[in-house]
Amino acid sequence: MLQGIRDNSKGMVAKVIVGLIVVTFALFGVDSLVGLTQGSNAPATVNGEDISERDLYQATQRQRQQILASMGNNADPSALDNNLIRGMVLDSLIQQKALLIKAADNDMSISENMIDEIILSDARFQDGGTFSAPVFDNIIRSQGFTRLTYREFISDQELLKQQHAALAQSSYVLPASVKYFLGLERQTRDIRYFAMPIEKVRQLTSVTEAEVKAEFEARKASLNTTEQVSLEYVVLEQEKLAATISISEEAINTQYEQVVASFESQEQRQAAHILIEVNDEVGDEAALAKITAIKSRLDAGEDFAALAKAESNDFGSVDNGGELGIINKGTFESAFEDALYTLELGQVSEPVQSESGYHLIKVLSIEGNEPPSLADSRANIVEQLTRSEAEQQFLEQLDNLKDLAFVGGDLVDLAAELELEIKSMAKFSRAGGNDALSQNTKLVREAFSNELISEGLNSTPIEIDQTTAVVIRVKEHFPVRQQTFSEVVESIRDQLLTKKASELLQQRASEAVIQIAATGDASVVAADFEVKSFLNSNRLNAEIPGPILNKAFTLAHPGKGKSSADTVILADSSLAVVIVDKVNPADFSEVSEQELQTFSKLLAERLGSQAYQVFVQETRDAAEVERL
Numbered sequence: 001m002l003q004g005i006r007d008n009s010k011g012m013v014a015k016v017i018v019g020l021i022v023v024t025f026a027l028f029g030v031d032s033l034v035g036l037t038q039g040s041n042a043p044a045t046v047n048g049e050d051i052s053e054r055d056l057y058q059a060t061q062r063q064r065q066q067i068l069a070s071m072g073n074n075a076d077p078s079a080l081d082n083n084l085i086r087g088m089v090l091d092s093l094i095q096q097k098a099l100l101i102k103a104a105d106n107d108m109s110i111s112e113n114m115i116d117e118i119i120l121s122d123a124r125f126q127d128g129g130t131f132s133a134p135v136f137d138n139i140i141r142s143q144g145f146t147r148l149t150y151r152e153f154i155s156d157q158e159l160l161k162q163q164h165a166a167l168a169q170s171s172y173v174l175p176a177s178v179k180y181f182l183g184l185e186r187q188t189r190d191i192r193y194f195a196m197p198i199e200k201v202r203q204l205t206s207v208t209e210a211e212v213k214a215e216f217e218a219r220k221a222s223l224n225t226t227e228q229v230s231l232e233y234v235v236l237e238q239e240k241l242a243a244t245i246s247i248s249e250e251a252i253n254t255q256y257e258q259v260v261a262s263f264e265s266q267e268q269r270q271a272a273h274i275l276i277e278v279n280d281e282v283g284d285e286a287a288l289a290k291i292t293a294i295k296s297r298l299d300a301g302e303d304f305a306a307l308a309k310a311e312s313n314d315f316g317s318v319d320n321g322g323e324l325g326i327i328n329k330g331t332f333e334s335a336f337e338d339a340l341y342t343l344e345l346g347q348v349s350e351p352v353q354s355e356s357g358y359h360l361i362k363v364l365s366i367e368g369n370e371p372p373s374l375a376d377s378r379a380n381i382v383e384q385l386t387r388s389e390a391e392q393q394f395l396e397q398l399d400n401l402k403d404l405a406f407v408g409g410d411l412v413d414l415a416a417e418l419e420l421e422i423k424s425m426a427k428f429s430r431a432g433g434n435d436a437l438s439q440n441t442k443l444v445r446e447a448f449s450n451e452l453i454s455e456g457l458n459s460t461p462i463e464i465d466q467t468t469a470v471v472i473r474v475k476e477h478f479p480v481r482q483q484t485f486s487e488v489v490e491s492i493r494d495q496l497l498t499k500k501a502s503e504l505l506q507q508r509a510s511e512a513v514i515q516i517a518a519t520g521d522a523s524v525v526a527a528d529f530e531v532k533s534f535l536n537s538n539r540l541n542a543e544i545p546g547p548i549l550n551k552a553f554t555l556a557h558p559g560k561g562k563s564s565a566d567t568v569i570l571a572d573s574s575l576a577v578v579i580v581d582k583v584n585p586a587d588f589s590e591v592s593e594q595e596l597q598t599f600s601k602l603l604a605e606r607l608g609s610q611a612y613q614v615f616v617q618e619t620r621d622a623a624e625v626e627r628l
Helices: 002-008 012-028 030-038 053-074 082-105 112-121 133-142 147-168 175-186 198-202 209-222 238-243 249-265 284-299 304-311 334-340 374-407 412-418 441-447 450-454 485-519 546-552 593-622
Strands: 044-046 049-051 188-196 228-237 267-277 323-327 357-368 423-429 462-465 468-478 531-537 564-569 575-584 625-627
Touching: 044 082, 049 082, 053 082, 082 147, 082 593, 082 625, 112 147, 133 147, 133 323, 147 593, 175 593, 188 198, 188 485, 188 546, 198 485, 209 485, 228 238, 228 374, 228 412, 238 374, 249 374, 267 284, 267 304, 284 304, 284 357, 334 357, 374 412, 374 468, 423 468, 441 462, 441 468, 450 468, 485 564, 485 575, 546 564, 546 575
Parallel strands: none
Antiparallel strands: 044 049, 044 625, 188 531, 188 575, 228 423, 228 468, 267 323, 267 357, 462 468, 564 575
C-alpha cells in the first residue's frame, strides 16, 4: 500500500494537487486548508444564523467536564456517550440562539463596561482579592476561550439573564387574587386519621401451596437470575510501593543543592504593560503602528501609567496604570517573559508581539528569594523524592504487569513475580457490587467482556486511578437462567400474601370511608386502630405524616354535620384513612400589610417564571431550525 502511494505520488494529477495545496498555504495560511476540509456547513442554523462547530465543540467539552466532575473519583470518560451529549448540547444551543435573536430583535444589549465589571468581580479570576490577568488567561484558555470569545460568552449569558428578568419581573397579581391564594395557604383544617398496618392483615391472611405453584407456573418464564461473575484479582498500588522506599542522605543533599540553585535563579519581577489588541477591528499593522507611536511618546518623556490608562486595551490592568503585579516565570507567554527578564529596572521594552496583540513592558521592581535551610527542607525533599521514586517504580511495574497479564495463564506467576497478593471478589452483576472496586465502571465492563468470560484470559491492567491498577480474572461466571421453584417459593408466597393483604386492606378502608362520610363517626371502623386528631392544622404540620397531610388538604369541604374522608397509601404499603371534619378559613386580621406585599411578590415571581417558560417554548417553536 505504501509503495502504491509512492508510485501514484509521482503522477501529474498528484503534482497538480500538491501545487494547489502549496498555493493555498502561501496565499491564505494553514487555516484556509482546514477550512476546506471542514466546509462551510454549520451543525445547525437558527433563523438563518449559524451555530458554529467551534461553539458546539466547546459547549460539549464543558458539559463533559461537568458530568465527569459530578461522577467523582470513579469518573470514566469512556462511559460517556459523546453523541448523546453532543445532541443534548446542540438542542440547548439552538434554544439559546433563538432567545438571543429574539433579544436582538427587541434591541436588548450588554455594554462593554458591564462585561468588564463582571469579569473583574469574578472571584475565580482574583489573586489575593484583586483581579489577576494571568489567572484570568489561564482559566479561560483551559476552557477553550480567548479573551474575545470569553467576552462574547459573557455577553450572551447576561443577555439571557436580562431577557429572563424582563419577563419574570414584569408579572403582577391583583389584590383580590393575593387574598384568595393567601387564604388557601393560611387555611387550617380539623384532621383525624388512623393507620391500618398491612402487617396486621398479613398475619390474618394465608396462601395455599396450590396458589403459590399456580403463580410460579404463570410467571416462571420471567423468573430469571441476574448474570453475575466472581473474580480473583491483584492490585498494584503506588502507595504500597512508596512505603518500601528509603531515601539516602546523598540523594537528599543532591536535591537540596538543586533547590538552592533554583532559588538562586528564581527571580520575581513586578511589571506594568500597555496592550494594543489585534482583533476584527484593529489589524496587525494598525496595532503595531499604534504601539510604536506610544513608545515614541514614552521616549519623549510621557508617563507610562498615564499612557496605560489612556491607551491600553487590557481592561484588567488599565485602571492601575497597566500594573500586573508580581510575575513569576511560567505565568505569561514565552515572548512576553523573554522580553521582561531581559530588561533592567525601570526600563521599557520595544513592542513585543503575543497572541493578544502588541505590548510595551516596564519593569517596576526586581525581587529575589532566600533559599530555606536543609533542616527546613528535609521533610519536603524526602516526600518529593519518595513520591518520584514510587511513581517511577509504579510505571515500571505497570509495564511488567501488562506483559505478565498478557502471557500468563492465571494470576499465580504474575503475583509471585511482582510480590502481589491474589484476592477474591464476591459475585456481582453488570450493575456492580457493594465495594469500591466492583462499582468501578471500567472494571465492571471488563469483567463481563467475552474474552474474560469465554476464553478465561487475564484482563489488561485496569487503571482505577493514577496510582492504582488492577488485573482481574473471572473465577466463575453465573449466566442468566430460569430459577427453580425451590429458589423462588418463599418470594412468591411473600408477594401473594402482600397482594391479598393489600386487597383486604383496601376493601376494609373503602368501607370505612363510606361509613365515616355518612355518619362522621369513626369509632366502629377504627376500633382496632389508634385514631389521631389535630385541630386547626395548617399545611406545614410536622406532626402529621406528609402523605396524610397532603391528602387532608385535597379533600372537599365537608357538609354540615358531615366529614370528608379518603384513603392514602403509606410508604410501607399500609393504608391510612384520612378524615377532615372542618375547614377553618384564614384569619386576615392577623395578616400585616407587609406580609401581603411579600406574598404578592412571591406569587408574581412564580407567575413570571411560568410566563418565561411559555415565552421560551414559543420562541423555540417559532424558530426556523435547520440541522445537518
